[in-house]
Amino acid sequence: MNLSFSLYRLQTIDTQRQKITQRIAQIEADLASxxxxxxxxxxxxxxxxxxxxxxxxxxxxxxxxxxxxxxxxxxxxxxxxxxxxxxxxxxxxxxxxxxxxxxxxxxxxxxxxxxxxxxxxxxxxxxxxxxxxxxxxxxxxxxxxxxxxxxxxxxxxxxxxxxxxxxxxTLPSDVLAHYESLLKTKAGKAVAAIIEESCESCGMTISPADMQAARSPNILAHCKTCGRILYKA
Ligand SMILES: [Zn+2]
The missing domain is CATH 1.10.287.1700 (Helix Hairpins)
Structure with a gap:
């Protein structure tokens, strides 16, 4: 089980849930207006x-x-x-x-x-x-x-x-708690993919060591700039 991959999937699901929840709220406001x-x-x-x-x-x-x-x-x-x-x-x-x-x-x-x-x-x-x-x-x-x-x-x-x-x-409870807490403090985005050696959220270049860590199945690497969990495909 690759932790950062699981968290990245969880993030994808949560991002979709956020969008849907926002749209439902908008619809309810439109219906009431x-x-x-x-x-x-x-x-x-x-x-x-x-x-x-x-x-x-x-x-x-x-x-x-x-x-x-x-x-x-x-x-x-x-x-x-x-x-x-x-x-x-x-x-x-x-x-x-x-x-x-x-x-x-x-x-x-x-x-x-x-x-x-x-x-x-x-x-x-x-x-x-x-x-x-x-x-x-x-x-x-x-x-x-x-x-x-x-x-x-x-x-x-x-x-x-x-x-x-x-x-x-499938996630250890401390990892889930860490993710949930980041989700709250990082505007609904706890996990950032590394795209072309940069953090997709803040755009900062990720060091080779952190890239290596992000690929590891058991270690969670974090972006040194925005603090999000890094995921490398
Ligand atoms: Zn970042």
């Missing part, structure tokens, strides 16, 4: 608000028009009813009638503008509602893809855990 849906919902609510405002403004202008029309009708009754004969009063009524007509015309122009704004607001809301539905459906599709991926990763992880379990049975 509803940022896109919240943005679509916000746009929809904004469009609803704008439509309500336009509707309320339209009602308001219509009421103003109706009130001015009633006033004008009253004015015309007085003007042509025959009861008022004083020229000054008749002149005042005529002035009022002119003013009311002008004011009604302005309000009707405004009414038209508000109706156009209302149409735009309705269209915007329809689009926002469609976009929101699309968001929900995208999220559902993405969710089922992510769940499928997560399921696959969990299977892979279970397989790796079983391999790891079998492998650590």
């Amino acid at each position: 509803d940022e896109a849906i919240q943005a679509c919902l916000k746009a929809k609510e904004q469009a609803e608000q704008e439509l309500k405002q336009a509707q309320s403004k339209l009602r308001d202008v219509a009421q103003q028009v109706a009130a001015k029309r009633m006033k004008l009708e009253l004015n015309q009754n007085q003007l042509f009813g025959g009861k008022i004969r004083n020229p000054k009063d008749l002149q005042d009524l005529q002035t009022e009638a002119d003013f009311l007509r002008k004011s009604i015309q302005e309000l009707e122009d405004l009414q038209l503008e508000v109706m156009l704004a209302l149409e735009i607001a309705q269209r915007t809301l329809e689009e926002a509602e469609q976009a929101y539905q699309q968001c929900l459906s995208n999220k559902a599709t993405q969710g089922s893809l992510l769940l499928g991926e997560k399921h696959q990763l969990e299977n892979d992880l279970a397989g790796l855990n079983a391999q790891r379990e079998a492998l650590i049975q």
Whole structure:
């Protein structure tokens, strides 16, 4: 049993486990996040608000028009009813009638503008509602893809855990403890392969003596720079 080879295999398994665990955490965060849906919902609510405002403004202008029309009708009754004969009063009524007509015309122009704004607001809301539905459906599709991926990763992880379990049975407990401790202090990488006479982790050149030691089946050699266990294929 070559110790450094076993540890190198263990490291390979652990590196894969780390990657899978990270990806599962990322998937879980993505599944829990509803940022896109919240943005679509916000746009929809904004469009609803704008439509309500336009509707309320339209009602308001219509009421103003109706009130001015009633006033004008009253004015015309007085003007042509025959009861008022004083020229000054008749002149005042005529002035009022002119003013009311002008004011009604302005309000009707405004009414038209508000109706156009209302149409735009309705269209915007329809689009926002469609976009929101699309968001929900995208999220559902993405969710089922992510769940499928997560399921696959969990299977892979279970397989790796079983391999790891079998492998650590073959290792002396002090060696395993040493490996585990390095794994914690060396950012998840306790074993470094020697590639072209250099440590693959820190890049430092390994002395011939350490290369020799790294090949030995029973001795563990360490990189003098980064402290990791060395493995030479
Ligand atoms: Zn190193």
